[in-house]
Amino acid sequence: MTEIIRPTLVIDKEQCLKNIERMATKAKEHNLKFRPHFKTHQSAVIGDWFRIYNVTAITVSSVMMAEYFASHGWDDITIAFPVNILEINNINRLTANIKLNILVENREAANVLAEKIKNNLGVFIKIDTGSNRTGISSSKTGTIDSIIKILNKNPKIRFRGFLAHSGHTYSAISTNEIFSRHFDALLKLATLKNRFKQDFPDIEVSLGDTPSCTICTNFSGVDEIRPGNFIFYDMMQFQLGVCDLNEIAIRVLSPVVAKHQSRNEIVIYGGAIHLSKEFLTNSAGKRYYGRIVKNINGKKTLLSDRNYVASLSQEHGILKVSQKNFQQFSIGDLVEIVPVHSCLTANLFRKYYTTDGMEISMINT
Amino acid sequence: MTEIIRPTLVIDKEQCLKNIERMATKAKEHNLKFRPHFKTHQSAVIGDWFRIYNVTAITVSSVMMAEYFASHGWDDITIAFPVNILEINNINRLTANIKLNILVENREAANVLAEKIKNNLGVFIKIDTGSNRTGISSSKTGTIDSIIKILNKNPKIRFRGFLAHSGHTYSAISTNEIFSRHFDALLKLATLKNRFKQDFPDIEVSLGDTPSCTICTNFSGVDEIRPGNFIFYDMMQFQLGVCDLNEIAIRVLSPVVAKHQSRNEIVIYGGAIHLSKEFLTNSAGKRYYGRIVKNINGKKTLLSDRNYVASLSQEHGILKVSQKNFQQFSIGDLVEIVPVHSCLTANLFRKYYTTDGMEISMINT
Numbered sequence: 036m037t038e039i040i041r042p043t044l045v046i047d048k049e050q051c052l053k054n055i056e057r058m059a060t061k062a063k064e065h066n067l068k069f070r071p072h073f074k075t076h077q078s079a080v081i082g083d084w085f086r087i088y089n090v091t092a093i094t095v096s097s098v099m100m101a102e103y104f105a106s107h108g109w110d111d112i113t114i115a116f117p118v119n120i121l122e123i124n125n126i127n128r129l130t131a132n133i134k135l136n137i138l139v140e141n142r143e144a145a146n147v148l149a150e151k152i153k154n155n156l157g158v159f160i161k162i163d164t165g166s167n168r169t170g171i172s173s174s175k176t177g178t179i180d181s182i183i184k185i186l187n188k189n190p191k192i193r194f195r196g197f198l199a200h201s202g203h204t205y206s207a208i209s210t211n212e213i214f215s216r217h218f219d220a221l222l223k224l225a226t227l228k229n230r231f232k233q234d235f236p237d238i239e240v241s242l243g244d245t246p247s248c249t250i251c252t253n254f255s256g257v258d259e260i261r262p263g264n265f266i267f268y269d270m271m272q273f274q275l276g277v278c279d280l281n282e283i284a285i286r287v288l289s290p291v292v293a294k295h296q297s298r299n300e301i302v303i304y305g306g307a308i309h310l311s312k313e314f315l316t317n318s319a320g321k322r323y324y325g326r327i328v329k330n331i332n333g334k335k336t337l338l339s340d341r342n343y344v345a346s347l348s349q350e351h352g353i354l355k356v357s358q359k360n361f362q363q364f365s366i367g368d369l370v371e372i373v374p375v376h377s378c379l380t381a382n383l384f385r386k387y388y389t390t391d392g393m394e395i396s397m398i399n400t
Numbered sequence: 401m402t403e404i405i406r407p408t409l410v411i412d413k414e415q416c417l418k419n420i421e422r423m424a425t426k427a428k429e430h431n432l433k434f435r436p437h438f439k440t441h442q443s444a445v446i447g448d449w450f451r452i453y454n455v456t457a458i459t460v461s462s463v464m465m466a467e468y469f470a471s472h473g474w475d476d477i478t479i480a481f482p483v484n485i486l487e488i489n490n491i492n493r494l495t496a497n498i499k500l501n502i503l504v505e506n507r508e509a510a511n512v513l514a515e516k517i518k519n520n521l522g523v524f525i526k527i528d529t530g531s532n533r534t535g536i537s538s539s540k541t542g543t544i545d546s547i548i549k550i551l552n553k554n555p556k557i558r559f560r561g562f563l564a565h566s567g568h569t570y571s572a573i574s575t576n577e578i579f580s581r582h583f584d585a586l587l588k589l590a591t592l593k594n595r596f597k598q599d600f601p602d603i604e605v606s607l608g609d610t611p612s613c614t615i616c617t618n619f620s621g622v623d624e625i626r627p628g629n630f631i632f633y634d635m636m637q638f639q640l641g642v643c644d645l646n647e648i649a650i651r652v653l654s655p656v657v658a659k660h661q662s663r664n665e666i667v668i669y670g671g672a673i674h675l676s677k678e679f680l681t682n683s684a685g686k687r688y689y690g691r692i693v694k695n696i697n698g699k700k701t702l703l704s705d706r707n708y709v710a711s712l713s714q715e716h717g718i719l720k721v722s723q724k725n726f727q728q729f730s731i732g733d734l735v736e737i738v739p740v741h742s743c744l745t746a747n748l749f750r751k752y753y754t755t756d757g758m759e760i761s762m763i764n765t
Contacts, residue, residue, distance in 0.1 A: 290484045304462075
């Protein structure tokens, strides 16, 4: 801790390993393939931690990330993003060396794949289970039929099944809502699977989001899960009721540079280029970009939600703290912040330090 | 354009040069020192474009950025951020080689400087002109006196004057409000300058924010301006009425990967890790993360504000477009997006391409 002089992203490796182990064990118990999403950490070193728990297949969110992890020995990768046809040459290069799956959700992209794919490629059809971001509604079986027909024109392409991301679990306001959205996704996907399994006996259903994979216990009809955020968790998962404070394995440490008692504000070196402008709303209806952990009587304690990162400019962060806590912060202290969304924060820092001081690089660093 | 296959940050060099020239000319006409803020572009190559207009002194927002630009030949740098006392050794190393100015706004930091600074260092006292982010209220002359007294203990430290950033011009709702906030800042700083100029005949006032430096014409009592964003401008400045579309020199190009006609949505490869989650609100009260430019009859045209980047996840962006425009977007097209806040977007991309295809690196790339 004494060597940190600038905003620094710190992860607790032991807790990361516990988080991985718990999810790997859960997948095994439910007879699910575990294909963790590596977009959260984007690091080959952290990727290796998953091998300890026998992970051999991974998910990424871009062709670039697939190239990076392929170059670090991962040879079974799903790019869980609607295929970008401008990257078709990169996809052909990747499939020369690894087992690759991609997503399709429209005829235009399917036509380009049918025409241009040169090596074995798995294709999942992206299903929208209700988050309304991407994918085909599960009721549109005509569209699905026509896409499969197009894909079948190219013998190198194998239709693998249906992939969904119940992203709307992130906007749930209670764990009950996560359960009900997850259950709804299960029903939709099971219906689809039943419809197609006669023609495609090996058809698979792949589902993945940290909230449902963490707290739900029914995965009926699902073959594979792809959670990613769970390795670190963050304030979003905590506020959803998905994880406890001690399961959050990530912090931003930021130096205090100024204090303004008249408005109970602490200024830190740590801004939008460190934490990201992703925000949540606290119980008083105020936006926040992170919350604060303090050592109180030797125990790491999350300060009440009246203590929070209230605003961010490029390099500055403004903490609002309660009057009683104000004197606990001194110029030159390092404040321990739990970020709102660990994926975006990690992407901004581009490197990690472990609590025991090891530096860990990411893609492009 | 044909080689772009992924989200790409493109700048128009000719427009950047025009934007620099205009600000440099304005500074000269108003007899102001021009010390542009380099946090916006963070690039040594782009920094060199300023030398064409005789810029020799710059502003940065961190010690790290000062180190980067010092290593690229800049020897007169102001770090416009409340000094982080944990970086005192880095500051001492920098001052061995360049003319450096830093900011102070409290006695604690002043004491550390008085004790530890080893080489010549300029210190500005940060004044809060109303944005309530950092700085000392201009009425607290007692605090200012006591800080100057502390600084004077160290003969290597020279008190240079007062520095302010009227950041509240960014939240103005009209150009009139920018004028009035700027004028208020001028009054506060002039009062301070008058009070201190007997004891410090060379005292300077440094002011800087792109809105007021672009549109205001009264800089009475100001010695130096430090705008940064103006080299690119962005939707925030456009919405404030500070710049025209043709003055915005920055775009994000993003491939279209899916279309959802039932909700008039276009899915692009381009998310929070490209555009940043900084948002504005359009005339219908909707949050947006960027707006869309189209070539219409050979002319670059900003689509109406019913066409916008409506949401972002890590890699996905969702455009809402009007029904009439929906068919103008095809899978595999590159969409031209004007980002909300060019500083944060540039920081995420970490490299630029010029419209004529030159790649430009930034700090840490």
